[in-house]
Amino acid sequence: MSKKLLMGNEAIAFGAIRAGVNVVTGYPGTPSTEVLETIAHNNPGDLYVEWSVNEKSAMEIAAGAAYSGARTMVTMKQVGLNVAADPLMTLAYIGVKGGMVILVADDPGPFSSQTEQDTRHFAKFSNLPVLDPSTPEEAYEMVQYAFELSELVKLPVFLRPTTRVCHACATIDVDDGRISNKPEGFVKDLNWVIFPNLSYRKHIHIEKLQDELSDIFSKLKFNQVYGKGRLGVAVSGVAYTYVTEAVEKLKADIKVFKAGTPYPLPKDKAEEFLSGLDEVLVFEELDPVLEEELTLYCAANKKNVNILGKKTHHLPCAGEYTFELVYSALAKFIGVEIAEGEKAEIPALPTRAPVLCAGCPHRASFYATKVALKGQKAVFSGDIGCYTLGNAKPLDMVDTCLCMGAGITVAQGIHRTQPDTKNVAFVGDSTFFHTGIPGIINAVYNNTDITVIILDNSTTAMTGHQPHPGIGKTMMNSISNKIDIYSVVKACGVGHITKGNPLDFKNAVELIKQAVEFNGPSVVIFEAPCIALFKPTELYEVNENCKNCKRCINTIGCPAISIMDGEVKIEPSLCYGCGLCTNVCPFNAIRRCEK
Amino acid sequence: MINSKYDILIAGVGGQGTVLASRLIAAAAIKQGSFARTSETIGMSQRGGCVVSHVRINSEKSGSIIPFNTADMLIGFELAEVARNMQRLSKEGCCIINTQVIKPVSASLGASQYDIEGITKYIEDNSKEIYFIDGYDIAKEAGSVKAVNVVLLGAATAVGKMPFSKEVMLEAIVENVPQKFRELNEKAFVMGYDFISTTQSK
Numbered sequence: 001m002s003k004k005l006l007m008g009n010e011a012i013a014f015g016a017i018r019a020g021v022n023v024v025t026g027y028p029g030t031p032s033t034e035v036l037e038t039i040a041h042n043n044p045g046d047l048y049v050e051w052s053v054n055e056k057s058a059m060e061i062a063a064g065a066a067y068s069g070a071r072t073m074v075t076m077k078q079v080g081l082n083v084a085a086d087p088l089m090t091l092a093y094i095g096v097k098g099g100m101v102i103l104v105a106d107d108p109g110p111f112s113s114q115t116e117q118d119t120r121h122f123a124k125f126s127n128l129p130v131l132d133p134s135t136p137e138e139a140y141e142m143v144q145y146a147f148e149l150s151e152l153v154k155l156p157v158f159l160r161p162t163t164r165v166c167h168a169c170a171t172i173d174v175d176d177g178r179i180s181n182k183p184e185g186f187v188k189d190l191n192w193v194i195f196p197n198l199s200y201r202k203h204i205h206i207e208k209l210q211d212e213l214s215d216i217f218s219k220l221k222f223n224q225v226y227g228k229g230r231l232g233v234a235v236s237g238v239a240y241t242y243v244t245e246a247v248e249k250l251k252a253d254i255k256v257f258k259a260g261t262p263y264p265l266p267k268d269k270a271e272e273f274l275s276g277l278d279e280v281l282v283f284e285e286l287d288p289v290l291e292e293e294l295t296l297y298c299a300a301n302k303k304n305v306n307i308l309g310k311k312t313h314h315l316p317c318a319g320e321y322t323f324e325l326v327y328s329a330l331a332k333f334i335g336v337e338i339a340e341g342e343k344a345e346i347p348a349l350p351t352r353a354p355v356l357c358a359g360c361p362h363r364a365s366f367y368a369t370k371v372a373l374k375g376q377k378a379v380f381s382g383d384i385g386c387y388t389l390g391n392a393k394p395l396d397m398v399d400t401c402l403c404m405g406a407g408i409t410v411a412q413g414i415h416r417t418q419p420d421t422k423n424v425a426f427v428g429d430s431t432f433f434h435t436g437i438p439g440i441i442n443a444v445y446n447n448t449d450i451t452v453i454i455l456d457n458s459t460t461a462m463t464g465h466q467p468h469p470g471i472g473k474t475m476m477n478s479i480s481n482k483i484d485i486y487s488v489v490k491a492c493g494v495g496h497i498t499k500g501n502p503l504d505f506k507n508a509v510e511l512i513k514q515a516v517e518f519n520g521p522s523v524v525i526f527e528a529p530c531i532a533l534f535k536p537t538e539l540y541e542v543n544e545n546c547k548n549c550k551r552c553i554n555t556i557g558c559p560a561i562s563i564m565d566g567e568v569k570i571e572p573s574l575c576y577g578c579g580l581c582t583n584v585c586p587f588n589a590i591r592r593c594e595k
Numbered sequence: 596m597i598n599s600k601y602d603i604l605i606a607g608v609g610g611q612g613t614v615l616a617s618r619l620i621a622a623a624a625i626k627q628g629s630f631a632r633t634s635e636t637i638g639m640s641q642r643g644g645c646v647v648s649h650v651r652i653n654s655e656k657s658g659s660i661i662p663f664n665t666a667d668m669l670i671g672f673e674l675a676e677v678a679r680n681m682q683r684l685s686k687e688g689c690c691i692i693n694t695q696v697i698k699p700v701s702a703s704l705g706a707s708q709y710d711i712e713g714i715t716k717y718i719e720d721n722s723k724e725i726y727f728i729d730g731y732d733i734a735k736e737a738g739s740v741k742a743v744n745v746v747l748l749g750a751a752t753a754v755g756k757m758p759f760s761k762e763v764m765l766e767a768i769v770e771n772v773p774q775k776f777r778e779l780n781e782k783a784f785v786m787g788y789d790f791i792s793t794t795q796s797k
Contacts, residue, residue: 005618005622005633031637135659164660167634167636171621171625171630171632241657241658242658244658245656245657245658245662341664346679346681346682347710347713347714347716348710349678349714350698350707350709351706352645352675352676352699353644392700393706553703554704559643559699562702563703574610
């Protein structure tokens with residue numbers, strides 16, 4: 001045993017290693033990413049870890065390994081689960097032999113996601129059990145139990161932490177031992193082949209299993225009932241920590257149901273909680289999953305208990321919960337008035353929205369596109385990645401953003417409605433491999449006149465620099481053949497493909513002009529590494545030619561350039577020496593200097 | 596002192612090393628036998644966005660986020676970010692503030708304003724115990740502007756309220772930074788510590 005400060009994601013990783021996981025797959029997505037990375041970096045040697053091209057592939061690889069008796073885990077964020085929904089739904093019928101954990105991180109807030117969708121619905125939808133940790137230390141224990149449970153019921157099991165579990169750290173007693181699990185290999189059996197007759201039988205089986213799961217969960221330590229009174233609080237996930245803190249502060253006499261397994265509902269535990277209660281307030285982030293389960297239970301069992309929560313507008317249906325929100329809702333629920341402290345007026349503060357880093361090559365690509373299309377009617381379809389930040393002023397170059405890979409296809413849709421507009425789609429290198437390729441094939445097949453600009457910065461930057469098929473490195477530290485984006489695009493049948501460095505500015509503008517003029521699908525590949533991959537050797541500084549016209553600030557919005565004491569200044573600790581600013585300065589007032 | 600609950604908030608801008616600073620404080624607490632929790636902003640804004648780290652010591656039964664008006668200490672890495680997070684500081688809490696100003700693009704574009712005087716006045720009016728320090732210059736003098744986080748850890752330790760000693764904090768830093776930066780960080784820590792030790796608050 002050793003005491004470590006572990007992030008929730010690291011705790012899950014160490015828990016999985018301890019549980020003898022054999023195969024781990026995933027696709028990076030905040031807040032889930034560090035789980036797979038931590039496993040790769042602490043690989044005891046006999047464990048296979050990969051970043052797959054997308055979540056569907058990752059799910060299918062983990063399933064195949066679990067068919068063969070391996071303990072497997074697949075990791076992703078909540079929107080990634082949509083991509084993997086197809087194999088998921090059938091896998092719930094087919095089941096597994098080795099324990100399989102589906103780690104999906106949800107993002108209340110949201111902090112870095114397109115949606116606030118709740119993975120517990122997917123658990124319900126697929127009839128698979130879900131464990132919902134409230135702290136990193138609980139996540140460490142839950143992931144180990146999840147493998148056991150999965151093998152017991154022969155189904156994949158969801159572990160669904162949220163951002164405040166994934167990215168919070170806690171002091172955890174880590175057991176350095178490891179359960180040994182040797183997969184026996186794939187044994188042929190008709191039960192691995194989904195056919196209508198099998199799926200009918202499996203549907204009956206999985207429905208019946210729900211009651212068994214409910215019984216198992218009622219005896220589980222992750223579900224607890226304590227306290228007394230006629231008022232109760234039911235809580236799932238990280239909101240439990242806010243509830244404990246609020247109950248202590250209010251010295252509230254209240255019955256608490258900590259539901260570590262929101263689906264299927266542990267009915268015996270729910271019965272123990274609900275008996276003798278008049279009213280229950282349910283705290284859970286995202287959707288009213290536990291609330292609905294309790295309401296249904298009361299209706300089905302003729303229990304006269306009022307269930308309050310999101311459905312009854314006692315709690316907000318969106319956004320992250322906080323201690324303050326839980327505290328005031330609980331105070332109101334138990335009829336205690338809380339004094340509002342007087343607060344001083346906060347002065348106007350500058351907004352500090354996330355922006356492209358100083359020196360980011362995407363800034364050059366966006367600006368070159370803007371210059372190349374100046375005066376033309378154009379729509380710019382963005383995608384998921386750092387470059388979504390190209391929407392910020394002054395670049396203002398992202399008109400649409402839907403989901404991974406959709407920029408290319410949305411542009412095609414817009415083209416069908418307004419053919420007189422130039423339609424340009426941006427996609428990153430990792431996103432290209434994830435779901436970008438089918439969109440390009442579609443444009444070629446249907447001969448749609450769009451231009452796709454592939455922003456290849458040699459990494460998956462937004463989630464923290466994971467490798468992908470274009471890098472030639474794997475999570476097993478081996479070197480593989482790089483998949484060349486140019487060749488793939490060519491093989492897709494695109495008629496006009498060029499490649500260049502966006503920081504070679506004049507040429508970049510020319511490449512875009514040619515591509516946009518081309519009649520039919522065209523592709524420009526811009527290659528320049530993410531600034532996190534190198535250290536700058538030269539910087540730029542403002543000299544005496546500066547007329548304070550602020551064109552450098554107003555056109556490209558580089559965070560290293562600001563006005564200090566009335567003068568334009570480049571902060572040397574932020575500059576990355578990309579030199580894009582020299583292309584916009586009309587007075588030759590920005591000059592290269594040594595680092 | 597070792598068993599007392601202590602909440603520290605760290606506020607700054609992505610790229611300043613706030614997350615590492617919070618981990619180092621937690622490491623020192625664990626070294627001393629305490630339980631520690633942290634929570635921080637990760638993702639979306641790799642550099643340049645608002646970053647807040649919460650460190651809660653002896654917090655087994657609490658969440659990882661420090662509630663409003665309860666933080667014992669606020670370590671501010673950037674002036675405006677201090678003001679943005681003052682609401683979490685308790686009335687009796689102390690505040691260590693790096694005077695460095697990092698203007699966001701929005702301010703350079705004129706879309707929002709950065710009123711240094713107004714912000715400073717707000718901070719002074721709403722905290723009893725404040726220490727201002729030019730961490731950027733001190734870190735530069737220590738050898739690298741990147742050591743600003745450790746300068747501020749030195750300053751925060753010098754206030755003498757954290758539930759562990761100066762020695763434990765320094766050990767936690769030395770053990771958790773790469774070998775080649777140890778000397779730099781040790782120097783930065785001592786310079787930050789000495790600056791506060793020899794300066795009066797407010």
